[in-house]
Amino acid sequence: MTKPSPTCRSCGHVPLSPILSLGETPLANALLSRAQLATTEPRFPLDLAFCPECTLVQITQSVPPEMMFREYMYFSSFSDTMLEHARTIAERMIAERKLGPGSLVIEIASNDGYLLKNYLQHGVPVLGVEPASNIAKVAREQHGIDTIEEFFGTEIARSLATEGRQADVLHANNVLAHVPDLNGFIGGIATVLKLNGIAVIEVPFLLDMFDKLEFDTIYHEHLCYFSLTALDALFRRHGLSVVDVERHKIHGGSLRLFAAKAASGQAASPAVAALLAEEAAWHVRDYKRYQDFGARVGVLKADLVGLLTRLKGEGKTVAAYGASAKGATLLNTFGIGSQFLDYIVDRSTVKQGHFAPGTHLEILSPDVLARRKPDYLLLLAWNFADEILRQQNAYREAGGRFIIPIPTVAVV
Secondary structure, three states: OOOOOOOOOOOOOOOOEEEEEEEEEEOOOOOEOHHHHHOOOOEEEEEEEEOOOOOOEEEOOOOOHHHHHOOOOOOHHHOHHHHHHHHHHHHHHHHHOOOOOOOOEEEEOOOOOOOHHHHHHOOOOEEEEOOOHHHHHHHHHHHOOOEEOOOOOHHHHHHHHHOOOOEEEEEEEOOHHHOOOHHHHHHHHHHHEEEEEEEEEEEEEHHHHHHOOOHHHOOOOOOEEEOHHHHHHHHHOOOEEEEEEEEEOHHHOEEEEEEEEHHHOOOOOHHHHHHHHHHHHHOOOOHHHHOOHHHHHHHHHHHHHHHHHHHHHOOOOEEEEOOOHHHHHHHHHHOOOOOOOOOEEOOOOOOOOOEOOOOOOEEEOOOHHHHHOOOEEEEOOHHHHHHHHHHOHHHHHOOOEEEEOOOOOEEO
């Protein structure tokens, strides 16, 4: 195990306590073209650690964001689940906050406009902040969304506030974990938010990650893994208060936080105190709570590799579904490649024709399943299992079966 980074990304505490090392792995979303297969992929240590001061769980090495996010392969609009999740929160915010033509909704890491387009359709002005050039172009050209092509931070926040462009509602979905400068990011939110505005922030939930053994959530884009305890301390440091919190099943278990300026006087709902108490009972501050995680991952590896070995020994054909970042972590960490899997299928046309990082498995359209008829599909995008199983009902009716690897190996 490599030596943990000496400084917590949130509170600056020294040192951090090691939890788990996944070795050196390629970047999870760095899909390869055929021409790139002959090149050497960069690999980086992937080590997880715990801050005993503020409880933040984090990886210990940062890869420059420019390497990961300027050209990005993840488009939220390819998931029906994500589209519905976005539509419902947008319509809820429009009603609850009484938004209209004089309002402004800002989304940080706005992707292809999958969320902001819902506000625009109701006549509410929007602004996206999205560093990936290819994705920002789609948001502007296909959805008409004004998009700033930059990484969000204090500088952009101050510029927008100076221009009078402050948010009635600010969204930040599944981006906080990607941020090297947590304090600059949250400070920027405090700057760009109106006094009576609300920030709606979604993050994968630490307790679900550990309880459900979601180790494949760990990859270089995800620098941090959040409990409400850690977030509450971070937000308070910048004059923000968590006024409500919800748990959602999406992405294997997520928190949706509603944060406001402390100066606004917005009172916290009972849900905030209840979840903080639940985390305390879970022993979120106790390092011992995290120390068996690596051993549990080792058991899961033995179970999954054992199943795949048996299936291949029986002459079964096995492919994978979902060229996800989670899948890249699982395959590379467990050493699962072409010795077990023939290819990966993915619904995203942006990913099709590329090759998965590390394993170099080809990514194809799910349409090939009807022709090639693999006996089993390893479901790498297990966080969208319900959606994918519905979409692939014909494959299952024809006798095909899915292997779901998390939290325990199951065949359905």
